[in-house]
Amino acid sequence: MHHALGYLKKHYFYYILLAPALILTLIFKYGPMYGAVIAFKNFSPIKGIMGSEWVGLKHFEKVLSAPNFEVILINTLKLSVYGLLLGFPVPILLALMLNQVRRAGVKKNIQLFLYAPNFISVVVIVGMLFIFLSPTGPINQLLVWMTGEPVMFMSRPEYFRWIYILSDIWTGAGWASIIYVAALANVDPELHNAASLDGANLIQRIRHIDLPTVRPIMAIVFILAAGGIMSIGFEKAYLMQTAMNLPTSEIIPTYVYKIGLQAGDYSYSAAVGLFNSLINIILLITVNIVVKKLNEGEGLY
Template identity: 85%
Template sequence: MDNAVDTQKSSGRALKERTSTSHRMQQLKKHYFLYLLLAPALILTLVFKYIPMYGAIIAFKDFSPIKGIMGSEWVGLKHFEKFLASPNFDVIFMNTLKLSFFGLIFSFPVPILLALMLNQVRKAGVKKNIQLFLYAPNFISVVVIVGMLFIFLSPTGPINQFATWITGQPIMFMSEPEYFRWIYILSDIWTGAGWASIIYVAALANVDPELHNAANLDGANLIQRIRHIDLPTIRPIMAIVFILAAGGIMSIGFEKAYLMQTSMNLPSSEIIATYVYKVGLQSGDYAYSAAVGLFNSVINVILLVTVNLIVKKLNEGEGLY
């Protein structure tokens, strides 16, 4: 009797699997063109994101270019222990964390504020001109941006001319470590806030104007309309953007930090990304630099999962996944 029941259950499962497979094949044939359009993106992701993960093995080996990845000696967590025990670890890790954390705290609200203000501009021509002005810095090369910073903040630059007129002496912005972090963050806000506001502007464009009209009739002022109509509309987007930003809190762009470095501001400007570049490419210690980069990636994944769980609890179950 039991054997008959088991046979019937297994037959039922097999039938469901065949039905499911048949349904998937039908959907594939029906929407094959859409899958073809998706194929290049999947191939690019596979080739440039997943296959290179194979190279992370060298973080656990005493890598030698002559012996290759598989021929190099396995050393386990040796490079990770070396990095954690290095005298530079505390400085590099805290510089990276501070620069990322303060950058997130100060730069995250700015695109939202810009989008809310742009949403109040009713004349299409004026709105387009303002958006062009705000979006333009995003298309300027990082090298040009840093060059502009060195010119404007130099001892003979326009900002220091004003500072000299007030204090009697110039301020060494690009040499003093305490100024580096704020120059980096403020210049990032200038170049990226306008472009980052696009997603919020697009979401606010879908708000039904009748909601604002009804709020006006009820006597709601501008702040109340923004609080009860606009902000709830963009709240899910805000949550996703914040989770992604917090998940990449340790992944600061290497180029700008490296270009802004001077021999005098290294105590504040040396971060994990620049350290990996110097150790890996300049010194040729590929295995050690790979271990440092992998350590950074693991921290990012932990932060991503943690922040997503927190946001889901605070945002009524809405998160990145």
């Protein structure tokens, strides 16, 4: 106890710096967990959380027996898994390529170009997609010139996932590469010079010098991404939805919004959200265990 108090006194300034983040996390992350109890009640805004009738697992049974929930769950998983598998390697490749640019001015301009889409509003991004992919948009004009027929990209369910994922990669890959670029900046240039003198080509230097440097970061980022695989952003999917592409665009976040806020069934929507969070926790623990075994004990925890 005395040793712990001595440590706190010695490093008190670090805890002062940590305090705002800790307080915000407790208020905005742990505080709202209290509201999750409505998933086990027939919540009434008039009676309040504590005054509402307790129904146990009734709403969870309703979730699992809902005729359309299986389709919604599969849509969510497909969108998340495909997005992770296709999008995860792109920031790493961008960072490796940026690391080969030696002129600082050129490198900064390229980084600015790659990072800029991250700061465009989701609403603007979706608006751009509707304009570019509309029947009279530039992409369809090119297709009409080549094939004679336009493609209804935003109305056909089979195109929704690819449009969502590829636009996500375009907007987020550059910004996501920052952490890898920072890690590669710590690589001693003498290692590359020595490897070149020994006859190693570019691919061999990347494989044996650059990739081992970013591998621990890759493991942590992958675990966090896989752990949040069910936490797809609601805004973009909802904005991209049309009456025609609902078979693939209806996912858990949009379903919760429609049932909870539009239909007013708060308890049922809370049960769906809690079920979604439970899957995220299971995935996070599972992926962390697998990555630790494959990555020589290096994981998130």
